[in-house]
Amino acid sequence: MIELEHIVKNFTGGIHAVNDVSLTINDGDIYGIIGFSGAGKSTLVRCINLLERPDSGHVRIDGVEMTELKPKELYRARTKIGMIFQQFNLMPSRTVMQNVAYPLRSMTAEQKRAKVRELLALVDIPDKENAYPSELSGGQKQRVAIARALANDPTILLCDEATSALDPQTTGAILQLLKDLNRKLGLTIVVITHEMEVVKNICLKAAVMDAGRIIETGDVFTIFSQPQHQVTRNFVRTTSNLSKIETLIRDDSPMVRLKKGEVMARLVYIHADVSEPLISYASRAFDIEINIILADVEVVAGVMVGGTVVIFNGERDRINQAIEYYLSKNINVEVIRDAGTDA
Amino acid sequence: MQELMPNLMRRLPEFWKACGDTLLMEAWAGAIVFVFGLVFGIILTVTKPGGIMQNRPVYQVLDKIINLFRSIPFIILLTALMPLSRAIMGTAIYVRGVIVPLVFGATPFFSRQVESALAQTDKGLIEAALSMGSSPFEVIFRVYLRESLAPIIRAVTITIISLLGLTAMAGAVGAGGLGDFAIRYGHDRNMQDITWVVVIVLVIGVSIVQWLGEDFARRNTH
Numbered sequence: 395m396i397e398l399e400h401i402v403k404n405f406t407g408g409i410h411a412v413n414d415v416s417l418t419i420n421d422g423d424i425y426g427i428i429g430f431s432g433a434g435k436s437t438l439v440r441c442i443n444l445l446e447r448p449d450s451g452h453v454r455i456d457g458v459e460m461t462e463l464k465p466k467e468l469y470r471a472r473t474k475i476g477m478i479f480q481q482f483n484l485m486p487s488r489t490v491m492q493n494v495a496y497p498l499r500s501m502t503a504e505q506k507r508a509k510v511r512e513l514l515a516l517v518d519i520p521d522k523e524n525a526y527p528s529e530l531s532g533g534q535k536q537r538v539a540i541a542r543a544l545a546n547d548p549t550i551l552l553c554d555e556a557t558s559a560l561d562p563q564t565t566g567a568i569l570q571l572l573k574d575l576n577r578k579l580g581l582t583i584v585v586i587t588h589e590m591e592v593v594k595n596i597c598l599k600a601a602v603m604d605a606g607r608i609i610e611t612g613d614v615f616t617i618f619s620q621p622q623h624q625v626t627r628n629f630v631r632t633t634s635n636l637s638k639i640e641t642l643i644r645d646d647s648p649m650v651r652l653k654k655g656e657v658m659a660r661l662v663y664i665h666a667d668v669s670e671p672l673i674s675y676a677s678r679a680f681d682i683e684i685n686i687i688l689a690d691v692e693v694v695a696g697v698m699v700g701g702t703v704v705i706f707n708g709e710r711d712r713i714n715q716a717i718e719y720y721l722s723k724n725i726n727v728e729v730i731r732d733a734g735t736d737a
Numbered sequence: 738m739q740e741l742m743p744n745l746m747r748r749l750p751e752f753w754k755a756c757g758d759t760l761l762m763e764a765w766a767g768a769i770v771f772v773f774g775l776v777f778g779i780i781l782t783v784t785k786p787g788g789i790m791q792n793r794p795v796y797q798v799l800d801k802i803i804n805l806f807r808s809i810p811f812i813i814l815l816t817a818l819m820p821l822s823r824a825i826m827g828t829a830i831y832v833r834g835v836i837v838p839l840v841f842g843a844t845p846f847f848s849r850q851v852e853s854a855l856a857q858t859d860k861g862l863i864e865a866a867l868s869m870g871s872s873p874f875e876v877i878f879r880v881y882l883r884e885s886l887a888p889i890i891r892a893v894t895i896t897i898i899s900l901l902g903l904t905a906m907a908g909a910v911g912a913g914g915l916g917d918f919a920i921r922y923g924h925d926r927n928m929q930d931i932t933w934v935v936v937i938v939l940v941i942g943v944s945i946v947q948w949l950g951e952d953f954a955r956r957n958t959h
Contacts, residue, residue, distance in 0.1 A: 420788070445867055445868060466872075469872050470870060476868075477865070477869075479865065483861035487883060488883075496869065496879070497870060497871075546869075546870070597855070
């Protein structure tokens with residue numbers, strides 16, 4: 395278990411990099427920390443293995459207070475906390491074999507070789523042990539870095555923007571690998587990212603950081619479906635098609651021009667049972683037309699999340715009844731535009 | 738040969754001795770400069786603000802001392818350090834007498850070269866090594882020195898060549914060597930063949946050092 399309590403870290407010039415952050419991460423979690431660049435998330439994650447020493451606050455890992463360890467104890471403790479980076483940070487003068495063997499200690503050369511081969515098999519690049527990092531692709535480099543981070547059988551893996559330098563396909567493959575490692579080894583994984591996609595893809599719980607503080611925590615599904623804070627909403631929107639409606643409105647697209655009596659609304663599923671035919675049912679039951687402009691439904695943390703942007707056309711009373719019906723079905727209705735009625 | 742360089746041919750034994758003296762100065766001073774410069778360069782790198790063993794007083798003092806000695810023209814250093822030379826080496830002349838000023842003249846230069854070679858090490862590598870539980874000393878030997886091998890070799894090359902220039906000046910105050918040989922005969926007595934031969938020998942020497950250094954550095958770059 396990782397427990398951070400009231401962590402404060404300032405940099406010279408009085409900048410609050412991390413400002414009173416408390417966070418608990420349970421064993422076996424894949425925990426996301428998301429924020430825009432400069433939010434302090436990289437500094438926060440470095441407070442876990444004390445690459446950055448907090449100015450005040452407590453860092454406890456499995457009950458051990460990290461800030462009170464003597465240097466030698468700290469070096470030993472760090473071998474049990476793996477870390478991977480955006481730029482991979484492989485040593486260019488060493489082969490893959492030598493890179494992965496770097497953190498291994500008190501082993502014979504033969505044992506080291508065996509351990510490295512085992513690790514390379516685990517991250518699925520068994521045939522690259524004699525290559526130099528410059529001969530590898532980004533995804534392969536990150537796999538080597540993961541193997542190296544796991545060399546001393548850590549219980550925790552810290553990922554600092556580990557997929558931000560990779561293309562979307564490779565990102566997917568690396569995230570899948572992390573997920574597998576989490577399941578196979580029971581590894582606790584802390585994922586720092588500015589990409590909502592990453593959190594959505596592998597995390598069950600997440601914290602949103604802004605200006606050195608944590609502004610929202612919870613399970614990823616809730617953060618996604620009911621973001622409380624404006625920054626979180628912005629993040630959620632970056633991954634949703636529904637945000638395109640704002641662009642369409644700004645550009646005054648013909649698609650979003652309303653006639654008298656029409657209402658444009660965003661329907662967002664919260665506790666979604668999207669198996670019900672919500673649109674066609676409401677259309678028939680209240681005798682109105684419902685025109686779908688945009689739709690976006692996806693799976694987050696194993697649950698459907700999403701919504702549609704629709705235009706209602708019909709008598710105002712009936713439109714209101716339809717909206718009531720949706721609200722009763724736990725669907726969040728946000729009226730974006732209302733053309734008004736003649737009456 | 739006799740006709741082409743009459744003056745040199747008449748002084749061949751003296752010429753060979755001059756070559757030997759120059760090599761001797763290079764070897765002794767070079768070896769000592771290498772050790773001190775490497776140590777100072779490493780200390781500068783790790784104690785500098787943001788370094789892995791950040792230590793402001795140590796860094797500031799060393800930084801200023803190096804700047805001080807780099808600012809003193811070598812010809813002044815040569816005479817100013819004579820008492821120290823006598824105290825350490827027992828003499829202030831010949832090859833033995835000039836090792837001390839050569840070390841003082843070249844160590845600050847090489848320290849800076851090492852500092853800038855180590856500064857090229859990717860900060861991410863240091864961070865990765867620390868995250869894997871390396872101590873600062875491990876980081877110095879297993880990351881800084883190992884990963885900067887090529888730039889350090891280039892720094893050694895440049896320093897050997899600049900040291901060669903210093904040995905020529907040292908010749909002027911009685912150290913012997915090729916510089917002294919060229920000045921005494923080539924320059925003072927206008928024996929141009931001697932000047933030319935010394936220049937050619939130095940060019941060949943510099944080229945060999947440069948080529949070896951480059952080759953070695955290239956083979957350590959992946």
